[in-house]
Amino acid sequence: MDCNILSVYFIMGTMNCTKDPLKTLEEALEAGITCFQLREKGEGALTGIVYEEFARTCQKMCQAYQVPFIVNDDVELALKLDADGIHIGQEDLALATFRKKAKGKIVGVSVHSSKEMEHALLNGADYIGIGPIYKTQSKKDAKPPAGLHFLKAMRKQIGNFPIVGIGGITEENANDVRFSGADGVAVISDICHSKDIGQTVKNLLLTKK
Incomplete structure (x- = not known):
């Protein structure tokens, strides 16, 4: 896959935003994010038909900007919507099983150890998400x-x-993450909580290896 897709990889769920989630996504897309992952998890997360309709709206917005639309964890929804890909963790559906179901889709896997990384590569991952790089407030169950x-x-x-790279990444430390080997940075809070999303995304895009 093209590594440039990972450059500024925005991850968002409705619970992460300080203002309207769709407005947040729109501003991020306008500013130039290179990939979007819908991660609708946690207390108060959307479910059922409301969740599906929200996901479809996000997908259409991404398509308008030609930005890949990735679904976190939810294999059934990713296949139903014909999403561009899925991102799964170590606790989610077996990677090899999904790889067979989703030929041609982008598959990302979260890894926290060398062993997990080897498993992801052997079973068909297209990219790996390494983290949390720094302490993060976006995931209550985040590993050290x-x-x-x-x-x-x-x-x-x-x-x-x-x-x-993912976890606690901001405009200030994104360059350190890239210089340490990441092709791109995955960001939640730094964009969702920004008072000027356009400028935040532009600053993240400016950081280079």
Whole structure:
């Protein structure tokens, strides 16, 4: 896959936003995010038909900007909507099983150890998400920070395979993450809580290896 897709990878659910979620996504798309992942999890998350309708609206917005639309964890919804891809964690559906169901789709996998990384590569992942790089407030069940040292070690181990860093990433530290080996940065709070989303995304896009 094209690593440029991972450059500024926006992850959002309705619970993450300080203002209207669709407005937040629209502003992020206008500013130039390169990928969008819908992660609707946690207390108060949308469910059922309301969740599906919200996902469809997000997907149409992404299509208008030619930005890949990725669904977090929900295999059934990803297939139903014919999403561009799915991102799964270590606790989600077996990677190999989904890979068979979703030929031609982008599949991302969260990894927190060398062993998990090897499993992801062997079973058909297109990219891996390494983190949390820093302490994060976006996931209540987040693992301890992996740090830049782990990111550097994984880059050395897997060569040019696509990597996106996630967890506590901001405009101020995005460059450190890229210089440590990530092809891009996955961001939740720094965009969702921004008072000027357009400028925040532009600043994230300006950071280069």
